Each structure stands twice: as structure tokens, then as C-alpha cells.
Amino acid sequence: MTTIRDATFDVLRSHELTTMFGNPGSTEVALLTDLPDDLNFVLALHEGSVVSTAVGWALGNDTPALVVLHTVSGFGNAVGALTTARENRAPLVVLVGEQDRRHQAQRPFLSGELDDLAGGYPVSVQHPARPGDVPSAVARAWHSARTHRGPAVVIVPMDDWSAPADETGTVNSPRKLTRATTADPEAVAELVELVDASDSPALVVGAGSDDERTWEALAVLAERLRCPVWQEPFGSRAGFPQDHRLFAGHLPANRSRLREALAPHDAVVAVGAPFLRQYPYERGPLVEAGTRLAIVTDDADEAHRAPVDLALLAPPGSVCELLTTRVRERAEVVETPKRRQERLPVPENGRPLRPGHVLTALADRLPAEATVVEETPSSRPELHRALPARQPLGFLSAATGGLGFAMPAATGLRMARPRRPVVAVVGDGSSLYGIQSLWSAAQYGCGVLFVVLSNGRYAIMDRLSENQGGKAPWPGFDQVSVHGLARSLNCPAARVDSPDELTAALDEVVPSLPDRTEPFLLDVTVAAEAAYEP
Structure with a gap:
């Protein structure tokens, strides 16, 4: 007997959705157990990382990525990342598991209101009325994600996967949809x-x-x-x-x-x-x-x-x-504003490093084809000045400003483009929102360089509080060891706090980036400052 699961797998294959990103739960077990050899499952340790890794993969391949989320809890955990996916124009097909149809009326354990959970951020939300509609819904989600460049959600009750497929085998969606690429x-x-x-x-x-x-x-x-x-x-x-x-x-x-x-x-x-x-x-x-x-x-x-x-x-x-x-050609030459920053002098004793020292050292070594994934709000203006994007997809950041994007997105991007140098530059505070994604980077051989600017505080928030004329109520967290956390997640890491240590580490790692098959995290001690420029 051909099941809905079998028919859906055929849809996934025909749309090249053969890599799925997820953090599984019981409502997805029937889908995921004994996956065929041509379908790959990529595990991330939190749903935010699941979605952001898929975003990096989708943008790197310029094609929809497949995400699997676990009912209300998993879908809810992923909503912030789904908003970023929408604003970052990342096409995603998102399968959300749901409780068994046969007792949903009793509101069983692990059930809930899924249709509106992500608000207006999905480009479409489908809740198939019967099991036989699932394969068509997945095909339509692929087209919707690709056309509208965002997450297209399909909610599937757990018992649907074992139901028999329609005898006709018809998928109510175009086999191919071609978009015009020429303007009138x-x-x-x-x-x-x-x-x-x-x-x-x-x-x-x-x-x-x-x-x-x-x-x-x-x-x-x-x-x-x-x-x-x-x-x-x-x-x-x-x-x-x-x-x-x-x-x-x-x-x-x-x-x-x-x-x-x-x-x-x-x-x-x-x-x-x-x-x-x-x-x-x-x-x-x-x-x-x-x-x-x-x-x-x-x-x-x-x-x-x-x-x-x-x-x-x-x-x-x-x-x-x-x-x-x-348009008519102009003869006059325009003057553009000066945008490159002057190189910072190294402190006499080499400490403390400032973010600009780290970014300049990176700029001196990164090839033109590198992608820089940014999540360091307090240093972003300096990063833009020091590390201009020189090729398409040379810079990537979260369009919503939400934290927890850069580390998993860099991982997914490297999966999509395994020969492209990928460097994630993140603050230590930002890193803690997506630190678990380092496990996935290590597990799946993603040779990303993660550069963490560690000032032991939320520097951008401290600066905003100062701008309000007051004092922030939150403490610092300089006792947190980001490189220690990285090593516990099987990601090689080192801590540096001097110019010589920084340049030695970059000279060793950066040339290896095209060929690396393991990530590396560089935890750099920097001065607690914030270059906030609204």
C-alpha cells in the first residue's frame, strides 16, 4: 500500500527537498523513522537554530529548504526565527506535526492552536482537511515559499502519514512553475x-x-x-x-x-x-x-x-x-563620502583589544569571496567599514534584528556552499542565543570560523540605557566561557586576548577555510564599548 508518507516523499524528491532540518518530537516520528537513503535529516538542538540553519542553506542554494517542527512547543520556539526568515526573503517549506486527528476534539496532550501561531509571517499556512490532501499541500507550499520568498507552513496530524494515498495519485499543484525574469x-x-x-x-x-x-x-x-x-x-x-x-x-x-x-x-x-x-x-x-x-x-x-x-x-x-x-548619461563626477575607518593603533601593552582591531585583522586576511555573517550590534558600524562585501552574498545578517541567527545561519550557508569561506562575527551576548548550533556545525562537518567578540556584557543595551540618561538594571556575564561552551558542544575553540595571539590564530585558520571540515570558534576578549549609530 502506498501511504501519504510515500506520496509526500515523492513530492519532496520532485521538488529537490531532500534535506530536512529539524528537532524531532513524537508527532513527527511516523514521518522520520526509517527515512529512505536519498533523504537527509539534519539535527539542530533548538528550533530557532533549526530554522536559521535552514535559512542559511536556502539562501546559499537559492531554493526552498525543508523544515520539520514539533507541534505547538516546537512551532512556538521557532516563531522568532520564522519572522527573520520572512524578512530575510528565505524560502522555507515548514512541516509542523500535530496530534492524531481522531481525538483532537478532546484537546489531547501536545495539541494546541497552530494555524495562527506565527501570525502573518508565514507566506501561507495550510491545514489539510484530510490525509489525502497532504502531498498537494506540500507541493503548493514549495511554490508559495519560492514565489513569496518566505516560510510556507503545512500542519500535518501524526496519523496522516500512515493513511493510504489517493488512488489517483494526483497532486493538485503545477509540476513546474516558471516566473518571468524580464521587466516590461x-x-x-x-x-x-x-x-x-x-x-x-x-x-x-x-x-x-x-x-x-x-x-x-x-x-x-x-x-x-x-x-x-x-x-x-x-x-x-x-x-x-x-x-x-x-x-x-x-x-x-x-x-x-x-x-x-x-x-x-x-x-x-x-x-x-x-x-x-x-x-x-x-x-x-x-x-x-x-x-x-x-x-x-x-x-x-x-x-x-x-x-x-x-x-x-x-x-x-x-x-x-x-x-x-x-537613462541619460551624466558627465559630472560625484564625490562619495569617506567610508573606510582609520586603522586603530594597537595599545602599548597589547590589551585591551577593541572590536576594530579584530575586524581589521580579519579584513587583512579574508578573501573577496568570503561571506561575513554578522550579529554584533555594538560593533556593526565598525564591521561595515572594515569588511565591505565584495561579491554577492558577501554579507548576511538578520533582517529583523532578532538574536540567535548568525551562528546557525552560517552553518547552513556553509552546508549549501561547502567551498565558500564563511565567517560569523558575533557578540558574546548574541552567541548565547544560538550557541547550541555549534554542535550541528561540528556534527555535519561545516568549516565555519566563528569569531566571538567577548566583552562580558550587553554593550549595545548599556549604551541605549545611557542614551536614556539612566543605568541598566542587568548584570554583566563575564564569568561565562563561550569557548568552554563551544568545546562542550564538540566545536574546537580557543580564547585570545592579545594582538599576537589574535593574528597567530587568524593566520592559521583563515587560509584553511575553503577546505575545512570542522568549525572553529575564536573567543576574543575585547573592551566593553558600543559604537551605536542610529
């Missing part, structure tokens, strides 16, 4: 008019332009317009080569400073980026009066909420290619 030239005409009417345009880029096609087109477009290219505030991925002469840096997330940065420009076009989203509330407009605004995105929600004069819903790469042949 007529639709681009109004944007050409807006740009050509300006005397001093500027471009703003984001995660939606982080691919080779769009990078190349944007570089040509920027040269043709002789205009600066800014990275969006709080960008989760680099949308432009950040070592390009026209790259102007990262826009501030403070309205007065944002207006100051964009004041010289009478037209601002955002490409693949949420339009100038902010963090601290501040009165006043985003830009000076008279500046025309436009957005180019293939994300309808992003277009709908953009406060712009013109929103163009189309593939950014294709739009930029058309613009390079249609």
Missing part, C-alpha cells in the same frame, strides 16, 4: 522619466538586489549616472559591491541624519530594499522637500508600504539592465 520596457518608461528629470540622483540598495545579475547592472547604472549608491539602513544583505568607488556607505536609521545624507539629491531610487526604514522614531520627513522617490522591487508588500512617488513591481535585475540603456 513600457513599465520602466516612467522611472526613466523620473531619473532623467533629476540633476543629482542617488541609488539605495538592499537584500533584493543581492545577486550577480543585479550587482552587475547596478554597477553599470551607477557609472552611467555618476551617482552614489547607498546601502539601506539595517540591511541584511549587501546589494552592491561595497568596494566600488561609487559606494557611499550605509544610510543612517535616524531621520535627521538620513535627510542630511540624502539632501544633495533630488531623486532617490531604492532597488530591492524596503524604502528607508527607520529604527528610533523621530519627527520629520525622510528626505528634504522636493526630492522625488521611487522603489524597484519584486516584493509586492514592500512596494505597497513604500512612501514614494513611483513604485515599480518587477525583477530588479531586469529593470536595472533596461535603465542602463535608457
